[in-house]
Structures are given as structure tokens and as C-alpha cells.
Amino acid sequence: MDGFVQFMEEKFVPVASKIGAQRHLVAIRDAFMVTMPMMILGALAVMFNNLPIDAFQNFMASIFGGEAWKGFGGSVWNGTFAILSVFIAFLVAYNLAQGAGKDGLAGGAISLGSFFALGGALGMSSTGLFIAIIVAIVSGELFIRLIGNDKLVIKMPDGVPPAVARSFAALLPAMIIISLFGLVAAIFAAFGIPDIVGAFYTAVQEPFMGLASTYPSALLIAFITPFLWFFGLHGANMIDPFMQTINAPAIEANVTALAAGDVAPYIVNKPFIDSFVNLGGTGATFGLIIAIYLVGRKNKAFNVVNNLSAAPGLFNINEPMLFGLPIVLNPIMFIPFILAPMILVSTAFWATKLGIVPAATFMPPWVTPPILGGFLATQSISGAILAAVNLVISVLVYIPFVKISVMQELKREQNA
Template identity: 30%
Template sequence: MYKIMLCCSAGMSTSLLVRKMVEAANERDLSVQIDAYGVSEFDMQFPQYQVVLLGPQVKYMLKTLSDKAASLNIPVQPIDTMDYGMQRGRQRPELCSVADPSGALRGVEMSSLYQSMIAVIEQSITPLAGRLGQQKYVIAIRDGFTAALPFMIIGSFMLVFIFPPFSPDTTNGFARGWLDFSQHYREQLMLPFNLSMGVMTFFISVGIGASLGRQFQLDPVMSGLLAFMAFLLVAAPYADGKISTQYLSGQGIFTALITAIYSTRVYAWLKQNNITIRLPKEVPTGVARSFEILIPVLVVIATLHPLNLFIEAQTGMILPQAIMHLLEPLVSASDSLPAILLSVLMCQIFWFAGIHGSLIVTGIMNPFWMANLSANQAALAAGTVLPHVYLQGFWDHYLLIGGVGSTLPLAFLLLRSRATHLRTIGKMGIVPSFFNINEPILFGAPIIMNPMMFIPFVCVPMVNAVLAYGATRLGWLSQVVSLTPWTTPAPIGASWAANWTLSPVVMCLICMVMSAVIYLPFLRAYERSLMKTEVEKAKNSVPVAETVS
């Protein structure tokens, strides 16, 4: 059986192409197995396959992944942008030998303006994004937060039971009963929240340590546990038989990042320099591995613990408190409108270059978002004003409605397009767009590296950001207090993130209308160019009878 691995940022959009390829294989009676994975799973999965196909949004990782797969002689090939966008499973060379004929869009796609833009992007933007996207520490931080996400989502979900979305003065029987129940059993209901969101740094530190350890060819379990111990050593002071939990949630996030990276680098350096306890070959591997970690544990304790004691003696603050004090201006700046617009602009430009900008931007912003989310949840529990606006729920449900570029309204417009190609893309992309997966539209229309769609693609989420931020500051829009899956449809996810209030639903609808208004004129101009090309191609395909003089 021929085994094919498709790889993109999270394995979501490639799974759509997998279905098409499987259908084509079944029609041709081909014995193949085709699976989709995210790039974070590449190292564990690729040895099982004969070929790896890489989505265009992570094409910048081609060399790195090819070098890894070369040891097993497994080829890594990029998927053509148009094949990916059009979900052309039947035209992949791995499944049939018939080359895919270029459609009418090729004439537009390969224009001189298009080629010039590609040259500029490839020479300037792509190398920068490639370096950022493949940076070991960015990858480790992203993987750490991804590993912690399920625990934090479930913990956040408990908030609606602990703090029902009703006024304390309500007379509604159901609402009154819910409020009374939550107040009577608040201590019991808080337990799952405190052991998930309240100790988010546990999951994050283990995840970062394991991911970074894997990149340094270390045992990921041991490197994850070492990172966990390093964090506890400085962030969980023990006194009077009790461990303080003050820095185990959002306030300790930056300490968790620093200690996880430090402890794993110590482990890697000691191993690379053969500073380790070696046991005879007769000793079982598991026992030998446990002895290998002894010196790294000793070094981490011997460095971090005295450092923590010294900082406390000099400043009266332990390490996580000192780090938060130093980073306070940066954390405050991350919650400002300029920070929102800058992060959106970076994401959109990277995506326009065909690079998964969301992966890069969220990897950088996640520590700030989680610290701010923890502060909002603490304020909710205390009954005080929520301090922060820019959190992951704000990013997912106001700026990325239907996916990057807020393309859900565009998907509806495509369904009514006069251009056959765009109508086809609209039909293919509308359902995934409800769940914020829009690669069929990005690569199929295409929007990626399409000069005619650059302005609305960049401007739409920035306009939405200004609207949502302004409405929040004016007190019209409820703030985010919960973590939600990014695939949750925007109006539902926005309401869920704000503890099921209605104002986020209204804001999502306003943002969708505004997005449609901005996209429409640019889409019409692009539509006219496509229709002209389609008409010319149709004329050229009609055989012309020769005249005999």
C-alpha cells in the first residue's frame, strides 16, 4: 500500500484535500493510505509514509522538513497553490499520471504584475517569516500552549456555571435557580477551574520543555518534567506547610517560558558535552535514562534556587514577581489598539505571501493573551472591572471571522458571483468558513498573492479591530473571559468567550456587514477580469472552419 502524508499548519485544511484524493484513489482502484497532520506532528509521523505533501501555507518549512525526511529517503514535495485552493485531489501526480490542465485563472494568476509581486515577496517577506516560523523557541512556545489548550478550554467553560450570565436582580425562575445554585456550590464548582486555568503554567511548562527537548534530540518526557520542576522551584514558594498558588496561573506565564527554555538548554548542553552519568550497557534503557537526567536536575536546582533567593533578598520579590514587574509596560502595551493593528498587519502580510501568519503571530502573542485572560478571570471572580480587551477570543471571533482576512462574508459573495470559477470556490469554501477554515478561498480564488485583493484582505480585519476595540472601550461590548476553540463559529464563539452575553453576537454581525461592504467593490473588479478571461478562453476553444477560396 502506498502511503501519503499531507501536512499543513494544523492538519485541518489538508484534511479537506485528503477526502478528494481518497475519492480519486477509490475510483481508480488504487491501494493508498492518505492522512493529514499538522507540522507539529511531522517528526513522529513522517517515517510511516512513502511521500510527504506540504501545504503552501507552510512551504517556507520545506527545506527543514526535507532535511529531516532525507535520512529515510522520503521525498517532501510542496502542493501546487492552485491544486490546494481548488482541492484538486484527482490531479495530484501521486494518484494519476494525467497533468492538470491550467484553467482560465492561470492567465490572470501569472500576469506580469503578479510575477513582480511574487519576486518582491520571495526576496523580502518569505525569508523573514521563514526564520520566525522555524525558530526553535517560537515553535516550542506554540507547542506548549497548544498542549495546554484542552485543559484551559474546559476550565474556562466552567465559568458559565460559576458566574451565570444573568443579573443578580432577575426574577426569572430558571435564571434565579441557576444563580442560587452557583452561589451555594461555588466552592465545589471552582475546583475544576482552579485545577485547570488556575494551574495553566503546569501544562505550559511541560509542553514547552517537551517540544524544545524533542528539537534538541532529548527525551521529551524528561525535558518536560525538568521544565516543570524548574518552574515550581522559583514560582511556588513553600511556607508553613503550604505551597503558594499565586504564580501558577497567568501571572507566572513568562516565568514558565523562561525556566522551561533555560532548563532544557542546560539539559541539551550537558548532553552535547557528554557531562552525564553513563551506566553499563547491561542496565535497562529506562533506568539509564533516569540516571542521565540526574546532573541536569542538580545543575538547574543549583542555579535557579540561589538566584531566586538572591533576587528575593535584594528586591523583596521572588523571580516570577520580579519578571512580571519588569514586563508590566510590555504587557500593558500588548493590550493597546496599536498592538492589535500591528499584529493583524503582520498576520495579513505573511498570509498574503502564502505563509501561515496566524501561526507566527499567535506564537508570539499567546503569553500576553493568557496573562491578560487570567487577569480578566480574576476580576470577574472579584466582581471588579475587567482590565483587558485584546485576548485570543477577540482575535478569533472579531478579526478572523471565517478565517484569516474575515472571509466568511466574502464566501457568501462568491456564491453569487457571475464568474464560474469564483462561484465554484464559494461552494467549496462556504462550509469550512463557518468553522474558520478558509484555505480553499485563500488559495482557490485566489486571495494569496492576488494584487486585486490585497487592500481588502489587509484592511478588513483592521477595520473590524477598530470597531470591536472602540465598542469595548465605550462599554458597549462585553469583554473576553473564556478560552474557546478557534474553530467555533464567530457569533457563537464570541458570545461564549464573553460568558454568553449578547453584545458580541451583535458586534460579529456588524463586522460581517462591514467586511462585505469593503470586499464587494474589489471582488467585482476581480470578477470582471476573470469573466473576460473565461470568455476569451471559451472563444478560443470553439473550432473555426477553414474558408476555401
């Protein structure tokens, strides 16, 4: 195991670090971090309108008459999920430009104009996320290169306010970039594709979401995040751009299908992973905390770290455990840290696939404690029960390795 760790440190970690710091992925990740409060609010509005309790639905209908009471939730949805792609189109380009030392506001505004020029008004909701990201990256890169070209700068006389000078500095790059996307839209329209966003969603994004919702992909997601964390790399941040592009459309599609009485098409999404797999954080480390309380009391160092990690772990913050125990680069903990999430994702996937538990249609805040998160994500008691069962499984997976760690530590103390 020591040889494996040394090999991975030398060969894998440098490559993974470069991927994690790749500026386009960082820009996408940071953009979705900004939109997270709006996504949670939109999910709350959806849950409010579609709470599967007949007594609640009948009570609201009797007070407000018919479906009128759902107007509030619908309005909140219009201000969140319905314009999610607009936020992303602006924020990704903004982050790219800022990272390159350019005018982030101008870069974001030009990207937003380019998105609408390409037909973004037809795909402002989560269905247009892929197109929004592509437009933001392309327009952002063009802006970074054009804004530094002296031939494209309109010189303003001295005394002109800086804000006015900056707007004129971005004038010609904006005209070129937005016109370019308008030209692309015109070419597609000439070939009989007026709705580029809709066509792209049908041809690429929807099949991609279906692929990402398979059991092998669920296993891969459960594996890759703790694997990266074992080497000290923030695995959740590194795969977040991938997860977020399928997240909002998948939740939206699940809600629509369930409202129509159909089977939810997408099992794997962020609330699914957060509520049933990452119990206490990546690696299901709340199970490790309980396991140490059960069988690790003889190790004083474990107890100190465990007591400090328990409260944050309840809210899925496990950095104290990852670096304090530690789990990072700990060969003994490597196996359960990888194994536990893969077992949990298997039980959760098949419980959902077989209809034992409803699909995740609501995105609780990622700091929602285990079990409660399962209830909120699925809006059902069965979701809470599944989360509880998975928590017990994680404890059982960690117990043998905690015992081994305690035995080794006791031997070291005796030798010392």
C-alpha cells in the same frame, strides 16, 4: 502591485519563513496547542460560575444553598488555569529537547523542577507564564548542551533497563540546572525579592499586557496575520506565542474586574480577535464567501471554490479559500484581505472601549461559527450583534474586489 509581490517574495518571505520556523517559537506554539483544551475547559468553568443571568444565579443558589454550587467550577479552574504555567514550563522544554533529538521527558521534568526551584509554586497560574517560558527555554538549552557531555554521564553496567540508564544519564545535568535556578532564587531573596514570579509580573508582564491591549497593537495584530498569510506563511501560528502569553492572564483579569464591578482592563485577547475579527478565519473570509455568492456567480471557478469553502469557512477554516481561489499572492485580493480585519478590529475595539459591548471573558473554541462566537466570548447579545455587524462590514469590503476579479476573469475568457 506585481512588483511589490515580487519584491516581498524575494526579500521578506525568506526572512519571515526563518522566523516562523525558529525552534523556540515553534516549541512555545506547540506547547500552547497542547494546553488549548484545558484553557477552553477552564474558561467554561469560569463562565458557568459567573454567568450574568440573575435567574440562573438565584436558581443555583436556591438549590445548593449560597455559593456552594460554585465549587465545581472552582475545582475545574484549579485543574486548568490555576496550573497553566506548570504545563507550559514542562511542555516548552519538552518540545525543545525533542526537537534537538534529546530526551524530551527528562528535559521537561528538569524544566519543571527549575521552575519550582525559582519560586514557581507562587506563580503556577497564568500570571507566571512569562517566567515559565523563560525558565523552560533556559533550562531546555542547558539540558541540550549538558546531556551530550560525556563527562556528565554516569556509566551503567550492561543489562540495566533502558529507562534506568536514561534517568542516570540525566542525573548530573538535572542536578546542575535545578541547583543553578535555586541559586538564582537565593540571590534574589537576599536582595529582598522572595517572590520572583510576582515581582516579574508586576514589573514586566502586567505592563506588557497593557501595551498589547492598546488600539495600535490591535491594528498591528489585525494586519500582520493576513499579511503573512498573503505570502503563504501561517500568520496565526507565527504570532500565536505572543498572543498566548497575554491571553490567559488577560481573560483572568477581565473576569476578576467584572466580578468586582470594575471595568475590564484588557480588551485585546484571543477570543476578541477570534470572535470579532477572524470571521471565517484570517482575513474575515466568511465575508468573502458571502460576497462571492452575491456578486461572483458569473465566475464558474469562483463558484466551485466558494461551494467547497463555505462549510469549512463557517467553522473558521479558510485554507480552501486561501489556496483555492486563491488569496495567497493574489494582488487584487491583497487589499481587502488586509483592510477588512483592520476595519473590524477598529469597530470591535471602540465598541468595547466605549462600553457598548462587554469585554471578552470567555474563550470559545476557535471553530465556533461567527456571531455565536461573539455571544459566547462576551456572554451577551450585544457581542453577537457586534459580530454580525462586523460580518456585514466584511462583506461590503470584499464586494468591489470580487466584482473586479470577475470582470478580469471574463475578459481573460473572451480573449482566450
